[in-house]
Amino acid sequence: KAGVTQTPRYLIKTRGQQVTLSCSPISGHRSVSWYQQTPGQGLQFLFEYFSETQRNKGNFPGRFSGRQFSNSRSEMNVSTLELGDSALYLCASSGEERDRYYEQYFGPGTRLTVT
């Protein structure tokens, strides 16, 4: 099976702009989660979608939002970008295999730089 893919791989944006990141999960996986990785805060959970519904949400401001489509592909949007939003954004998908429900498989990430 193909792995999790994320586009674009790199982005440079200016403060105040907005950005949309895309994630295609492993075929057959219905759960998609998003994480932010920064040197100071480590890997932090943003939100999780399952069957087009947000099921879990982390402690990020409302500027961070997401959605999931019927084919399980997901997008993440960040509005009014701040310098502190510069990070590696990671998408992970998981399936429903018995005993392996919790295993999340990550994409390569999108490196966002805000100037």
Add this chain to the structure above:
Amino acid sequence: DQQVKQNSPSLSVQEGRISILNCDYTNSMFDYFLWYKKYPAEGPTFLISISSIKDKNEDGRFTVFLNKSAKHLSLHIVPSQPGDSAVYFCAAIYFGNEKLTFGTGTRLTIIP
């Protein structure tokens, strides 16, 4: 509140020897634990996992041990190889809150 902790930021091990990476957690609701390996600018790669109903799980060179009473888990890599040099994260999750809580990572360096 850091619910998953990796107290060793770095570890160096001779090639061929055993590498032991440790992880502690505080939330007793966690019922599934995972180890990931990560290279710079790449996504984490899943290595091995363990359910809270078990105390050991093996997969090739990797073995994860879970001590629930001590809220401690460890990853053993035997024998260690140069390609194992990376940052290792432990993560925990529980039913009903399907988000991975990650530790801060341990950078493992295998010395040839």
